Amino acid sequence: xxxxxxxxxxxxxxxxxxxxxxASDLDPLNPLIQTMFSLALLMxxxxxxxxTAPVEKVLAIEPENFIANIILSMVAFRCGxxxxxxxxxxxxxxxxxxxxxxxxxxxxxxxxxDKQGFSAAYEEILHQxxxxxDKGFVAPIDMAVFYIRGNQQDKAMDCLEKGYEVRDPNMAYxxxxxxxxxxxxxxxxxxxxxxxxxxPLPDN
Numbered sequence: 001x002x003x004x005x006x007x008x009x010x011x012x013x014x015x016x017x018x019x020x021x022x023a024s025d026l027d028p029l030n031p032l033i034q035t036m037f038s039l040a041l042l043m044x045x046x047x048x049x050x051x052t053a054p055v056e057k058v059l060a061i062e063p064e065n066f067i068a069n070i071i072l073s074m075v076a077f078r079c080g081x082x083x084x085x086x087x088x089x090x091x092x093x094x095x096x097x098x099x100x101x102x103x104x105x106x107x108x109x110x111x112x113x114d115k116q117g118f119s120a121a122y123e124e125i126l127h128q129x130x131x132x133x134d135k136g137f138v139a140p141i142d143m144a145v146f147y148i149r150g151n152q153q154d155k156a157m158d159c160l161e162k163g164y165e166v167r168d169p170n171m172a173y174x175x176x177x178x179x180x181x182x183x184x185x186x187x188x189x190x191x192x193x194x195x196x197x198x199x200p201l202p203d204n
Contacts, residue, residue, distance in 0.1 A: 001036045008043040009172040011200045017044040024054065031058045035068045038075055043176045048079035066095050077149060078180050082118040085149075086110065089125055097132055119151070126150040141168045145179050156181070157189045164193050175199040 001023035007016035020040035027033045038055035052075050058068045069091040076084035090106045105128070113121035129146045132138050138146075140163035147156035163171050173179055174194060184190040185202055194201055 001033050001040065004040045005036065005043070006172070008040060008176045008178075009199060011175065013044040016040060017046075020044070031062060031065060031068065034058050035065070035071045039071050039178055042075050042078055043178050045177075048075070048081070051075050052079065052081075052084075064091055066092065074145075074178055074180070078177065082113075085118070086113050086121060086125075093125070093128055093132075096129075096137055098137065122150055126152075139163070139168055139170065140166060141170045141173070141179070144181070148179070148181060148183065153183055153187070157184065157187060160184075160193055161189065164196065171197060172199065175202055177202070 001020060004016045004018075004020035004023060007013075007019060017040070020037055023033055024037045034054040035058050038051055038053070041051040041054070052072070055068050055072050055075065058065055059072060062068065069088040073085050073088035073092065076082070076088065086109070089109075093106075109121050109124050112124060126146055126149070129138060129143065133143050140159045144156040144159035144163065147153070147159060160171075160174070162168075171193075174181065174190075174197070181190070181202075191201065
């Protein structure tokens with residue numbers, strides 16, 4: 001499965017899908033493999049229903065699974081399923097905060113989501129992520145993703161440049177569709193990072 005993800009970063013989608021399917025078939029009960037399978041399906045261009053199915057099966061058994069909720073939030077955001085993004089964030093933030101974020105705080109976020117929609121709710125979620133980032137809890141590339149969801153591209157780029165400087169291990173995913181960074185594809189700063197990483201430019 002890790003090889004499949006590498007092939008996705010290198011834009012070898014057909015090979016990636018073959019390797020991802022093989023890994024899934026060999027280890028169908030492994031929650032990590034099935035969670036990563038969802039992300040591989042997303043990166044290789046499968047439809048939203050197909051890409052979401054493996055990780056949702058994991059969460060049906062382990063609703064608190066941290067990595068599965070992270071992957072679900074990524075796939076759901078790409079697919080425009082914002083209810084699932086909000087639900088996943090409810091499980092992600094408490095873990096990232098080392099117990100300093102109370103689930104009750106999500107009552108207000110869910111109220112805003114119901115009344116005003118995703119963008120308004122995510123402003124509050126983004127504020128929570130910024131508090132955690134100030135404490136050093138959040139990886140740069142993850143923070144970039146949260147800024148993209150909050151429609152703050154310049155701050156997202158600042159985080160990606162920091163990610164390059166500190167050697168964030170997930171930087172290779174910049175060349176894939178997993179992080180939903182489409183709005184940065186024409187940004188010279190973004191292109192410069194990909195070139196320094198020797199990664200192919202993402203398809204528009």
